[in-house]
Amino acid sequence: MQSLRATERPVSHYRNGRLRGVPEDKPGRWSWLWSSRSGQGAERVEPVVAALEMAPEVEADFPAEAGVFVQDTVPQELVDQTWAEPDPEPWGRPASARAASLKRAVAAMPARREPQVRRVGAERRDPAPSRLSYRLERLWLTPYFRAFMRVGVPVLLVVGAAAVYLGDAGRRDGLAQKFADLRGQIENRPEFMVRLMSIDGASPPVADAVRGMVTVPLPASSFRLDLEAMRATIEQVDAVESARLTIKPGGVLAVAITERKPAILWRTEASLEMLDATGHRVATLLDRAARPDLPVIAGAGAEENVPEAIAILGAAKPILTRVRGLVRMGGRRWDMVLDRDQRVLLPEADPVQAVERIMAIDAAEELLARDLAVVDLRNPDRPTLRLSAAAVEATKKLTEDITKVAGQ
Amino acid sequence: MTDLYQMQRAMRNMRRAAMQRGVVAILDVGTSKIACLVLRFDGEGPIQEDGMGSLAGQSQFRVIGAATTRSRGVRFGEIDAIPETERAIRTAVQAAQKMANVRVDHVIACFSGARPRSYGLAGEVTLASGQVSEQDVGRVLAACDVPDFGENREVLHAHPVNFAIDHRSGMSDPRGHVGNRLAADMHLVTIDTQSVQNLLYCIRRCDLELAGIASSAYVSGIAALVEDEQELGAACIDMGGGATGISIFIKKHMIFTDSVRLGGDHVTNDIAKGLHVPMAVAERIKTYHGGVFATGMDDREMIEIGADSGDWDKDRRTVSRTELIGIIRPRVEEILEEVRAMLDAAGFDHLPSQQIVLTGGASQLPGLDGLAAKILGPNVRLGRPLRVQGLPQAATGAAFASTVGLSLFAAHPQDEWWDFEIPAERYPARSLRRAVKWFKDNW
Numbered sequence: 001m002q003s004l005r006a007t008e009r010p011v012s013h014y015r016n017g018r019l020r021g022v023p024e025d026k027p028g029r030w031s032w033l034w035s036s037r038s039g040q041g042a043e044r045v046e047p048v049v050a051a052l053e054m055a056p057e058v059e060a061d062f063p064a065e066a067g068v069f070v071q072d073t074v075p076q077e078l079v080d081q082t083w084a085e086p087d088p089e090p091w092g093r094p095a096s097a098r099a100a101s102l103k104r105a106v107a108a109m110p111a112r113r114e115p116q117v118r119r120v121g122a123e124r125r126d127p128a129p130s131r132l133s134y135r136l137e138r139l140w141l142t143p144y145f146r147a148f149m150r151v152g153v154p155v156l157l158v159v160g161a162a163a164v165y166l167g168d169a170g171r172r173d174g175l176a177q178k179f180a181d182l183r184g185q186i187e188n189r190p191e192f193m194v195r196l197m198s199i200d201g202a203s204p205p206v207a208d209a210v211r212g213m214v215t216v217p218l219p220a221s222s223f224r225l226d227l228e229a230m231r232a233t234i235e236q237v238d239a240v241e242s243a244r245l246t247i248k249p250g251g252v253l254a255v256a257i258t259e260r261k262p263a264i265l266w267r268t269e270a271s272l273e274m275l276d277a278t279g280h281r282v283a284t285l286l287d288r289a290a291r292p293d294l295p296v297i298a299g300a301g302a303e304e305n306v307p308e309a310i311a312i313l314g315a316a317k318p319i320l321t322r323v324r325g326l327v328r329m330g331g332r333r334w335d336m337v338l339d340r341d342q343r344v345l346l347p348e349a350d351p352v353q354a355v356e357r358i359m360a361i362d363a364a365e366e367l368l369a370r371d372l373a374v375v376d377l378r379n380p381d382r383p384t385l386r387l388s389a390a391a392v393e394a395t396k397k398l399t400e401d402i403t404k405v406a407g408q
Numbered sequence: 409m410t411d412l413y414q415m416q417r418a419m420r421n422m423r424r425a426a427m428q429r430g431v432v433a434i435l436d437v438g439t440s441k442i443a444c445l446v447l448r449f450d451g452e453g454p455i456q457e458d459g460m461g462s463l464a465g466q467s468q469f470r471v472i473g474a475a476t477t478r479s480r481g482v483r484f485g486e487i488d489a490i491p492e493t494e495r496a497i498r499t500a501v502q503a504a505q506k507m508a509n510v511r512v513d514h515v516i517a518c519f520s521g522a523r524p525r526s527y528g529l530a531g532e533v534t535l536a537s538g539q540v541s542e543q544d545v546g547r548v549l550a551a552c553d554v555p556d557f558g559e560n561r562e563v564l565h566a567h568p569v570n571f572a573i574d575h576r577s578g579m580s581d582p583r584g585h586v587g588n589r590l591a592a593d594m595h596l597v598t599i600d601t602q603s604v605q606n607l608l609y610c611i612r613r614c615d616l617e618l619a620g621i622a623s624s625a626y627v628s629g630i631a632a633l634v635e636d637e638q639e640l641g642a643a644c645i646d647m648g649g650g651a652t653g654i655s656i657f658i659k660k661h662m663i664f665t666d667s668v669r670l671g672g673d674h675v676t677n678d679i680a681k682g683l684h685v686p687m688a689v690a691e692r693i694k695t696y697h698g699g700v701f702a703t704g705m706d707d708r709e710m711i712e713i714g715a716d717s718g719d720w721d722k723d724r725r726t727v728s729r730t731e732l733i734g735i736i737r738p739r740v741e742e743i744l745e746e747v748r749a750m751l752d753a754a755g756f757d758h759l760p761s762q763q764i765v766l767t768g769g770a771s772q773l774p775g776l777d778g779l780a781a782k783i784l785g786p787n788v789r790l791g792r793p794l795r796v797q798g799l800p801q802a803a804t805g806a807a808f809a810s811t812v813g814l815s816l817f818a819a820h821p822q823d824e825w826w827d828f829e830i831p832a833e834r835y836p837a838r839s840l841r842r843a844v845k846w847f848k849d850n851w
Contacts, residue, residue: 126495127477127499128495128496128498128499129499129502131498133616134498134502134614134615136507137502137505138502138505138511138615141505141506141509141510141511142511143510143511255683395422
């Protein structure tokens with residue numbers, strides 16, 4: 001048995017449109033043309049039938065061209081006629097309309113077939129697609145190819161064109177230059193220029209300092225002003241707690257400044273500094289007398305514990321007029337220095353509570369008004385007093401007098 | 409025999425590949441029309457509450473493209489002029505692809521001619537292990553003694569129709585049964601090699617791969633016979649343009665097929681000759697006015713023949729319908745008598761059911777069922793193909809029985825010989841595959 005191989009073309013007796021030979025096994029020269037049932041067994045030769053079967057193919061008036069379906073073998077005209085929409089209510093309308101619809105119906109009836117004279121040599125159109133168009137159509141129906149053509153090719157074209165255009169360095173620079181020019185033109189329009197700087201909420205020396213920090217030459221375009229950087233620069237001034245920069249219409253750079261409020265004075269070996277409540281430096285004070293309202297702190301590490309110092313001073317409000325200042329001792333605890341060289345030694349832990357305690361004792365016993373040199377509260381379980389030298393002498397003398405009186 | 413086996417297996421693999429891709433084309437190469445359907449396979453639909461899918465479980469595919477074109481270059485259901493046929497196939501496939509908007513690479517084709525001849529084969533083997541296994545089925549099918557069907561014949565179908573174990577016969581699936589001897593009956597259909605080669609060549613020229621091939625008589629039987637007819641026994645007469653196919657079914661299997669090389673085109677031919685009109689006009693007259701029973705009324709019904717010769721007298725001829733029927737009827741009778749002879753030769757009389765179903769484009773001639781009842785037997789009906797999903801209304805007629813049947817065949821092919829494994833002893837000795845097979849079977 002042979003296998004089916006497509007490469008084996010079946011033998012054709014037609015070569016180049018000419019009949020080459022006749023199979024030898026057939027009896028007559030032409031009889032194989034007639035036999036409609038040639039082959040083994042029943043040989044029925046029907047010459048008349050077969051002659052017409054062999055007649056050149058007559059193009060039937062058959063509407064089943066490519067892609068068009070017909071109702072089995074009923075021609076299309078009949079289908080159309082059968083399925084034509086019937087007039088919904090022909091007699092319910094005026095006579096003129098009826099006549100019109102009748103006319104339409106008559107016009108729609110299939111016309112009597114006019115004899116069609118077949119033009120000699122006129123080629124009938126072959127509905128079959130050529131091999132090329134068939135292959136192209138199939139290629140177009142391939143999903144990946146289709147996606148590539150619809151997305152990939154436009155993208156490639158645009159990217160390729162851009163790459164070719166920008167491949168030249170001169171063109172690239174020209175383009176950048178043009179862009180920069182355009183940008184400059186827009187930025188330098190008078191609507192966007194900043195001409196003035198106004199400073200609000202700052203005292204004149206601080207305002208001068210702020211003006212000294214801002215080095216941007218005005219007028220400048222608002223696009224070129226880096227407000228965030230300017231704010232950071234301004235806030236480098238110690239006296240400025242925060243700054244808010246806005247560009248107001250009319251070309252004004254408005255700087256709203258919140259100044260630090262000095263809360264305490266810090267005496268160092270070299271100078272006297274004003275600090276705010278957080279311990280941040282505000283300014284240097286040349287003269288203590290200029291701010292008699294502020295208490296003084298001193299000692300190593302005092303500026304790092306300003307909030308605690310303020311709390312202690314707040315607790316010592318009843319004797320505040322007598323307080324000369326706080327001294328940080330050993331970087332770990334405070335001494336409160338009063339006038340008359342009195343000192344209150346506060347503990348490391350809970351100094352405020354200790355101050356409140358001494359205030360209570362003072363209110364009851366007027367302790368601090370006495371001639372004491374030191375009130376030592378460092379050990380809360382055991383407060384200790386040290387008398388001044390004069391008081392010690394006086395106490396000694398008093399004791400001797402009492403002994404004399406007693407006659408001992 | 410093995411290379412036939414290999415080719416059919418290759419086509420089955422191709423079909424599986426097409427299923428995986430989900431799109432396959434159906435091509436019915438007929439004498440009067442070439443129809444192409446594009447099917448989309450997208451799994452089973454939702455199962456309904458009665459456990460059966462819609463459309464009797466045939467709803468797993470959907471027709472997404474359909475086209476027909478007038479056939480050119482096909483005679484008697486065989487390809488005669490290869491380039492013409494190739495162009496016609498291209499036309500149909502392109503139009504169907506365009507409608508489906510998807511590219512199709514695999515095609516399953518059927519044709520009616522090529523002198524099908526059917527053989528009943530019987531084979532018998534002794535069961536080694538007592539229980540029938542898959543290999544035993546392959547062995548018994550391979551043991552069937554193949555008749556000498558001559559030069560240039562090719563096996564188209566080889567259906568195992570019946571299995572018997574010892575004395576129990578009539579089994580459809582013997583696997584798992586226990587016995588000593590397994591016997592099988594197989595129905596083999598052979599056709600001319602030349603026709604298959606021509607078809608294959610045309611399809612290759614259209615850049616398509618053949619994923620299956622079927623006899624049109626068989627597939628129109630699948631489409632036009634209802635289930636109980638297939639089960640109880642019926643003959644399907646597919647009256648096409650150039651050939652009339654006969655297939656006899658019983659127990660859901662085709663047991664006989666043959667074809668008469670006469671069809672509707674011959675009727676048209678007779679009209680053209682008898683009335684001296686072109687074939688196109690004859691076809692139109694047959695379609696509009698044809699019939700097989702003349703009544704008194706038909707004497708008075710004059711048909712305008714209408715020709716376009718330019719000669720007024722010739723173009724204004726009329727003929728009565730009775731005369732037309734007088735031309736048509738003898739040819740139809742001849743076709744039916746040929747069919748009758750073939751049914752007799754096949755022993756259709758001895759079947760329990762004598763149901764005959766007429767289908768195909770030529771079966772639409774008015775009154776044909778009455779004439780067929782006189783010649784073939786009383787139980788005659790006109791069959792239309794099963795409805796499948798997405799099929800255009802225009803393609804639901806009897807002329808599309810084989811097209812629809814081929815769709816069903818593509819979705820659910822019946823088991824054929826080549827669906828079973830070749831037994832190891834059929835391989836050449838000392839082949840590596842034989843060794844592998846032996847290991848597979850024994851471990």
